[in-house]
Amino acid sequence: MRFGQRRRCLPTGLIVLCLWCVIFAPTVSELAQTRVQSSLPEGFVYVDEIIPDLVQEIRYYGTNNFMGRPVDGYLANRAILTRAAAGALQKVQQELGAKGLGLKIFDGYRPTRAVAHFLRWAEDPADQQMKEQYYPALEKKDLFKLGYIATRSAHSRGSTVDLTVIRLATKEELDMGSPFDFFGPISRYNSPLISEEQFKNRKLLRDVMVKHGFVPYDEEWWHFRLKDEPYPNTYFDFVVQ
Template structure:
């Protein structure tokens, strides 16, 4: 009896320590590439580049690719159809995020010697407080495949230049003309701004930027997503297929399944990050 109890205890501990999404009986994720559902949605997958708060390509991002569950991708496709008729487009910064990337964020937050990207992404917050203040967490809805970070751009979208590691950084809440150019309509801050100014209803964000945030919020809620008060760019599909499972497959073309019942729309512009994905496939970079 004692041995059986010991074995049972060991199994429970092993299950608790198992990587998210890999435990026995966990469903295999069925993610689609957003570009296979709607190739006109612009992609700027920041964690597949050094232009993010860590300053490096994040582990698990093997390609600049947006992966989502099919229902979430199809909801964005329907919204994109409406937006393009009005002369605008969605632009996604992050979609499915592997658990290993989340683990890297946690480890980075504890590295007191790395402040390479502070001037842009967290100019007024002490790095040691990022975890306690909720900017970094051990689990993310992104790892379930139903959460997306995104903005709106006016068409025709201006090309987004490549970030040059080591270049001078502008604060994420500096005036729009001074921030890193990414063609977004004015949202008051850039993406991944670790500051209260990124809160959707922060009172310091007024005028056009305030109106643009509320427009994005209304559009996404109407498409079936729910936002969070702390990040104007963050939305989760309400009827997500994997509400309790956190996956750790890499972001790569091999992790995507074929999107059934959808037809990609027109070819993306050559300058867009989606077009860059085709180059990545040819060159391996």
């Protein structure tokens, strides 16, 4: 007597799981897009992955900046730096944290396309919408000559950062005497236009940054470059995203 071959049936739960995977699994193109969006050049990191409690307010991502609009190359409110710079900044954050203070970052790596956007803005005399807030005592046509706008930026090398100090409990910025990116003599580190308390706050920031390997810029109290930057002659243009 011949018996027919027994047919094996998959459990219902396994069938449902297989169907779910087929329907909802990302396509190859979606996976490739994810890799592109999340990848950084070798040697670069998202700073918040190194310093999780870092406060970020990337000004060129939004409209609160001297141009009054998002800047080319900024698609996310996240700071990027070289791994070396982020590691040094982590030590700064740790030292400040022991005093109930921390860092707030305004800009890190800056694509060269953003610098080109600054230049186009500087060459447009009709666009004065942010003059009262950022350069009230200066003529826009003089910003390039005075050094506030330049054809190249150390930020594009990935180891320069703009930042301030905050109180961790309230996230309130210490009073530095002038806001970030204000074009004028009051932004100079040792400006006689600021109070003793404001200078004390600037000195606090400068001292801890210098201690951990950063070089200050006298014209801007908020600007620091890693002394031993890994790419001193390379200007990058990948997007902040």
